[in-house]
Amino acid sequence: MMDKKVIDEFSQIVGPNNILIEDLDLFTYSYDASFLPLIPATKPDLVMKPHSTQEVARIMELANIYRIPVVARGLGSGRTGGSVPVNGGLVLCLDEMNKxxxxxxxxxxxxxxxxxxxxxxxxxxxxxxxxxxxxxxxxxxxxxxxxxxxxxxxxxxxxxxxxxxxxxxxxxxxxxxxxxxxxxxxxxxxxxxxxxxxxxxxxxxxxxxxxxxxxxxxMPKRWRTVQVLFDSLEGACAAVSRAIKSGTIPVAAELMDQISLQAVAKFGNFSLDPNVKAGIIFEFDGDSETSLEEQTGGVQKICAEYGSIQFRIAMTQEEETELWSLRRGLSSAVAALAPNRIAEDISVPRNALPEIVKRLRAIAVKYDLQMAIYGHAGDGNLHPSLLVDLSLPGEKEKVDLAVGEIFRAALAVGGTLSGEHGIGITKKEYITDALGETGVATIRSIKKALDPSGILNPGKIF
Ligand SMILES: Cc1cc2nc3c(=O)[nH]c(=O)nc-3n(C[C@H](O)[C@H](O)[C@H](O)COP(=O)(O)OP(=O)(O)OC[C@H]3O[C@@H](n4cnc5c(N)ncnc54)[C@H](O)[C@@H]3O)c2cc1C
CATH class of the missing domain: 3.30.465.10 (Uridine Diphospho-n-acetylenolpyruvylglucosamine Reductase; domain 3)
Known part of the structure; x- marks a missing residue:
């Protein structure tokens, strides 16, 4: 707990209108968009909203003198507990330094x-x-x-x-x-x-x-969005890898398995052909219509070889927006399927995609858990999401084991724990598996050199 005198000293740096100290306010800064039941909310002692580098510098100087933990925070949309103040202290909320x-x-x-x-x-x-x-x-x-x-x-x-x-x-x-x-x-x-x-x-x-x-x-001059539906998830993954190998680099290649597509269909209120087992949203860009034609034509042929059932080009701006809003709403649509959702963020070499989805499926079967698989297939970054009810007896234990196996599967095919969400709190127990003893010792020594008192976002990464 921070001393009242110390809180006053900090408050003077940003002024009383730029601090939050009420219990309810502090609670708002005690969690992020990671999976709450696995991370107990931890309240900071004080939230500060600086408006300049000079203010941040003075805050850090004082925090360093008093050895007070400081957790930088943007908008708290992080998925691994990065901005959760596990050791209390200060949350430095930077959303008003927005020029x-x-x-x-x-x-x-x-x-x-x-x-x-x-x-x-x-x-x-x-x-x-x-x-x-x-x-x-x-x-x-x-x-x-x-x-x-x-x-x-x-x-x-x-x-x-x-x-x-x-x-x-x-x-x-x-x-x-x-x-x-x-x-x-x-x-x-x-x-x-x-x-x-x-x-x-x-x-x-x-x-x-x-x-x-x-x-x-x-800015590229033209864009084209295409939705492709497949009769198998492995086929969809292989098609992405082949398309890129053939020299067509899409702007995006977003994969959704059948469960993810069903979630989106429920959300968007449309029905889904039961033969559809996976979908990909491709986006292409270029300077001319001819370039877009060439790219889509080439990818269409490849998709057909890998079991595509439908190849739909968005013909209007509205259709394009509709396809992307479904993709952007996917995470929430999947989360709505179960009381709890644990979404991972593994990243694997692109050609290992068919193998990793096979392994993920096997993990879901082994632990009798529902798993949606979606993500950025074009760069091998998948979000296998366990859809569970943690209030059921034994469910949490099964989830813990399944998550460990998901990470081990990613490492086994040459991948890693996170492609974009970071390690935060939720993955730190696996960091040595991914980086090895020497890797962890190296990042620890960098941390020690830059933050000898360990006040910057303690309890994260390792
Ligand atoms: C619905 C949804 C969809 C998402 N989709 C994606 C996606 O497609 N790709 C993706 O990569 N992520 C995605 N995320 C995760 C999240 O949005 C990103 O990690 C994002 O970068 C976090 O930004 P933030 O401002 O919310 O940071 P916060 O969550 O507030 O903080 C995240 C981390 O950054 C640190 N931090 C914040 N600001 C600073 C600063 N100024 N200086 C130093 N450290 C700082 C914090 O200490 C913390 O460790 C998604 C999240 C949600 C909820």
């Missing part, structure tokens, strides 16, 4: 504060003819700071990569309150270690991101 600081159309960059919502960056750039591609499905509900801290991905990662591929430079407040600048607007830079990359995906454990310079690219 777009500079748009540089010549160098194709945008400089932003950490609390800007991802969709706002996309729209701001699109209105000026440039493209910020990373598109986590939570783009309306997550901040760029949270995206960088989790190295968030999204459907477009197949062709355009993830958040980290667009971060050119950062301003970061370190554990002792000093302010670090990394990278910049230059495209090439090998001056010292690549510190920008170090903070990407660091889950708030190494520093608080207070500014980011992001790379932009020209």
């Amino acid at each position: 777009i600081l500079e748009f540089d159309g010549e160098n194709l960059t945008i400089t932003v504060e950490p609390g800007v919502k991802t969709q706002d960056i996309y729209l701001y750039c699109a209105q000026r003819g440039l493209f910020y591609p990373p598109d986590p499905s939570s783009l309306k509900h997550s901040t760029i700071g949270g995206n960088i801290a989790e190295n968030a991905g999204g459907p477009r990662a197949v062709k355009y990569g993830v958040t980290g591929n667009y971060v050119m430079g950062l301003e970061v407040v370190l554990a002792d309150g000093s302010v670090l600048q990394t990278g910049g607007k230059m495209i090439k830079n090998v001056t010292g270690y690549d510190l920008t990359r170090l903070f990407v995906g660091s889950e708030g454990t190494l520093g608080v991101i207070t500014q980011a310079i992001l790379k932009l690219i020209p």
